[in-house]
Amino acid sequence: MVEKMRIGVVGCGNIGKVHAKAIKNLKDAELAAVSDQWRTNSESVAHEFGCAWYTDHREMMAKENLDILTVCTPSGTRLDICRAAADARVNLLIEKPLDITMKHTSQIIELAQEAGIKLGTVFQLRFMPLYSGLKKAATDGRFGRLIMGNAATICFRSKDYYLSGGWRGTRALDGGGALMNQGIHTVDLLLWIMGDVKSVFAYAGNLTHDIEVEDTVTAAVEFKNGAVGTIQATTSVYHGINKKLEIYGTDGSAIILDEDPLLWQFREDREDDSSFLHGHAPVSAISPIVEDTWAHEQAILDMMGAIAEDRQPFVSGMEGEKATELVLAIYKSAETGKRVDLPLARE
Ligand SMILES: NC(=O)c1ccc[n+]([C@@H]2O[C@H](COP(=O)([O-])OP(=O)(O)OC[C@H]3O[C@@H](n4cnc5c(N)ncnc54)[C@H](O)[C@@H]3O)[C@@H](O)[C@H]2O)c1
Numbered sequence: 226m227v228e229k230m231r232i233g234v235v236g237c238g239n240i241g242k243v244h245a246k247a248i249k250n251l252k253d254a255e256l257a258a259v260s261d262q263w264r265t266n267s268e269s270v271a272h273e274f275g276c277a278w279y280t281d282h283r284e285m286m287a288k289e290n291l292d293i294l295t296v297c298t299p300s301g302t303r304l305d306i307c308r309a310a311a312d313a314r315v316n317l318l319i320e321k322p323l324d325i326t327m328k329h330t331s332q333i334i335e336l337a338q339e340a341g342i343k344l345g346t347v348f349q350l351r352f353m354p355l356y357s358g359l360k361k362a363a364t365d366g367r368f369g370r371l372i373m374g375n376a377a378t379i380c381f382r383s384k385d386y387y388l389s390g391g392w393r394g395t396r397a398l399d400g401g402g403a404l405m406n407q408g409i410h411t412v413d414l415l416l417w418i419m420g421d422v423k424s425v426f427a428y429a430g431n432l433t434h435d436i437e438v439e440d441t442v443t444a445a446v447e448f449k450n451g452a453v454g455t456i457q458a459t460t461s462v463y464h465g466i467n468k469k470l471e472i473y474g475t476d477g478s479a480i481i482l483d484e485d486p487l488l489w490q491f492r493e494d495r496e497d498d499s500s501f502l503h504g505h506a507p508v509s510a511i512s513p514i515v516e517d518t519w520a521h522e523q524a525i526l527d528m529m530g531a532i533a534e535d536r537q538p539f540v541s542g543m544e545g546e547k548a549t550e551l552v553l554a555i556y557k558s559a560e561t562g563k564r565v566d567l568p569l570a571r572e
Pocket of ligand 1: 235236237238239240241260261262263266297298299300302320321322347349389390406513515
């Protein structure tokens with residue numbers, strides 16, 4: 226019998242519970258333990274899902290012989306946790322964003338490399354058939370020459386949402402607002418499909434919320450392959466859309482609105498398109514709750530496969546870093562009023 230991989234979760238809030246549930250749903254995984262800085266949080270998740278609980282992730286890793294630690298703490302808290310996992314030689318699957326600064330993302334990547342552990346970022350949308358179908362259409366050349374790519378997250382978050390965790394909407398722990406937190410999923414999809422970005426020019430502001438960071442941002446993007454595009458994010462409109470992705474090329478056009486393909490038009494049709502062009506339950510544009518754990522299960526399964534097959538996870542640490550870098554470049558442009566070229570300095 227193949228032994229189950231032992232997985233621990235650190236951070237037992239909103240997404241930590243999704244991870245615990247996703248791990249429980251996987252037959253080759255065992256939810257060994259959870260940890261949170263607050264005993265009430267780790268104890269209640271442990272009781273709900275049946276595992277050990279801790280208030281210190283170092284102690285959890287010392288005692289639980291984990292194969293994987295999934296990191297579900299606020300975005301600005303990753304580095305110390307990753308250092309502890311690297312010391313304990315435990316593979317890391319980190320929620321998006323990988324971190325909120327270039328200095329920390331590169332330190333996390335270095336720590337993992339030096340410790341010889343796998344490092345993955347959770348961008349679960351990449352596993353959804355609609356988005357992997359879109360990516361395949363691009364890699365198969367069905368768009369012809371890519372001309373334009375637009376990504377938007379035009380959603381709503383209430384005052385109560387920002388008050389629901391002391392870290393939300395703070396520079397130190399959220400690292401940004403509508404783009405670093407909500408919009409980064411479509412930033413990752415856009416980068417994945419369109420390729421690396423050469424430069425950005427952006428405007429950002431705080432239009433409706435009493436938070437330190439932006440609640441609205443718009444950016445013009447120039448890709449390395451010569452294509453152009455836009456990135457937009459806001460948490461200020463009711464009720465908006467969760468995400469919209471538009472990819473245009475000389476031979477095809479696709480628009481995905483939430484989980485629906487609004488437009489899927491190529492010079493050449495393919496019969497197998499129908500296998501993924503069916504609608505999925507849309508993700509809410511007004512709620513931060515992830516109801517369906519399927520895509521998270523795929524991200525965890527992929528990390529297990531990366532360990533078993535000794536390969537990179539599908540969304541590696543370096544891939545995760547790219548999305549953070551683009552978000553930070555957009556912030557820098559909005560702040561300075563200047564065009565910003567990538568790559569950014571790692572310090
Ligand atoms: N992939 C997705 O769709 C998705 C969805 C929601 C959140 N997230 C990401 O997950 C992370 C957490 O978001 P959330 O909404 O679950 O937040 P949350 O506030 O609901 O939960 C965070 C938990 O971490 C604990 N915590 C904070 N600092 C800690 C530390 N240093 N050590 C141990 N525990 C600590 C808190 O007590 C809390 O229980 C964020 O980075 C967010 O961007 C991803």
